[in-house]
Amino acid sequence: MAESTLESYPPLFRQTSNTNLGVDSDEPTKQVPDSDPLPVIDLQCINQAKLSEACRDWGMFRLVNHGIPTTLLSRLHEHARKLFSFTFESKQALFTRPMAYSWGTPALTPSGEVIEKGLNLNVQNLNWMEGFFAPLGQLSQLQTQDPMLDYFRLLLEEYGIHQFRLATTIFEAMAEDLKLCLKQSKSYLSPTTGMLRAYRYPRCPEALDQACGLDVHTDSSVLSILNQDEGGLQIYKDGDWIDVKPIPNTLVINLGDMMQAISNDKYLSAKHRVKVNKHKERISICYFVFPEEDTVIKSSKYKPFTYADFRAEVQQDLKTVGFKVGLQRFRLTKAC
Ligand SMILES: O=C(O)CCC(=O)C(=O)O
Numbered sequence: 001m002a003e004s005t006l007e008s009y010p011p012l013f014r015q016t017s018n019t020n021l022g023v024d025s026d027e028p029t030k031q032v033p034d035s036d037p038l039p040v041i042d043l044q045c046i047n048q049a050k051l052s053e054a055c056r057d058w059g060m061f062r063l064v065n066h067g068i069p070t071t072l073l074s075r076l077h078e079h080a081r082k083l084f085s086f087t088f089e090s091k092q093a094l095f096t097r098p099m100a101y102s103w104g105t106p107a108l109t110p111s112g113e114v115i116e117k118g119l120n121l122n123v124q125n126l127n128w129m130e131g132f133f134a135p136l137g138q139l140s141q142l143q144t145q146d147p148m149l150d151y152f153r154l155l156l157e158e159y160g161i162h163q164f165r166l167a168t169t170i171f172e173a174m175a176e177d178l179k180l181c182l183k184q185s186k187s188y189l190s191p192t193t194g195m196l197r198a199y200r201y202p203r204c205p206e207a208l209d210q211a212c213g214l215d216v217h218t219d220s221s222v223l224s225i226l227n228q229d230e231g232g233l234q235i236y237k238d239g240d241w242i243d244v245k246p247i248p249n250t251l252v253i254n255l256g257d258m259m260q261a262i263s264n265d266k267y268l269s270a271k272h273r274v275k276v277n278k279h280k281e282r283i284s285i286c287y288f289v290f291p292e293e294d295t296v297i298k299s300s301k302y303k304p305f306t307y308a309d310f311r312a313e314v315q316q317d318l319k320t321v322g323f324k325v326g327l328q329r330f331r332l333t334k335a336c
Pocket residue numbers: 106197199214219226228233272274284286
């Protein structure tokens with residue numbers, strides 16, 4: 001696969017480039033085995049016991065038989081790769097509202113603007129990634145004369161419909177396991193909140209061993225669905241970082257903070273991160289879905305809160321303490 005030119009990288013990703021960009025012939029590229037210990041769920045015949053165990057012990061699992069045409073998956077990746085290979089300046093100009101282009105941080109406002117912390121990015125604190133942001137509920141408002149961007153929008157819309165189908169099927173199986181009231185739980189997954197992000201993780205020079213593709217975090221969503229073409233994603237489980245392999249035609253389902261709260265802490269919001277790669281660029285397409293804005297999440301472990309309350313708290317923390325505190329902010333403390 002052709003790798004992109006440095007002009008397509010944000011400037012901070014170019015500066016140490018002459019140290020060791022490109023494939024280092026002395027160091028063989030590590031062979032990625034085609035399996036990992038992640039639980040596997042078959043969407044065509046969901047094994048409830050296996051799903052329950054995966055959600056409680058891992059907060060992450062691999063999804064097979066998801067029914068998304070392989071042609072759509074490969075077109076989306078190919079097209080995202082093409083758009084990422086545009087020069088940095090043209091990407092900045094091309095992605096207009098409701099879409100957005102950003103780099104160095106995943107911390108964005110609901111309209112895709114980098115949260116203040118992101119403005120002070122430097123080589124020490126940046127995440128070695130750039131991304132396209134697409135809120136599915138507003139994509140029809142995109143006005144563009146650019147056929148490449150317009151086609152990307154079409155692919156994202158088609159992919160988004162599949163993603164909501166998968167999220168709904170999985171959520172219903174979880175609701176059954178958790179014995180949630182079905183009527184109430186419908187509002188926990190709102191199609192209009194669906195958001196797609198395409199990321200590119202540029203090759204990272206050797207000199208920056210401390211660099212991270214994406215810092216350790218949990219997702220704020222109910223569910224996230226990840227689709228990666230190269231290794232780098234890791235999940236933290238029982239004190240170890242475990243590689244989540246890029247297995248073709250499979251997707252990775254990740255439970256977010258909202259799901260942990262909805263489940264009364266029975267399910268885990270998985271801690272994960274993305275490592276940098278010296279040799280290869282990596283593209284991932286990620287879907288995130290949230291509860292309806294005014295849906296109150298009630299549980300015995302947390303104060304009642306809406307996703308909007310949670311998001312506001314996260315944004316506040318990012319600006320003041322510099323990181324996401326997350327569910328801890330809402331946890332009920334036991335009376336002495
Ligand atoms: O790129 C990936 O595989 C993971 C992205 C991710 O964890 C996120 O956007 O929250």
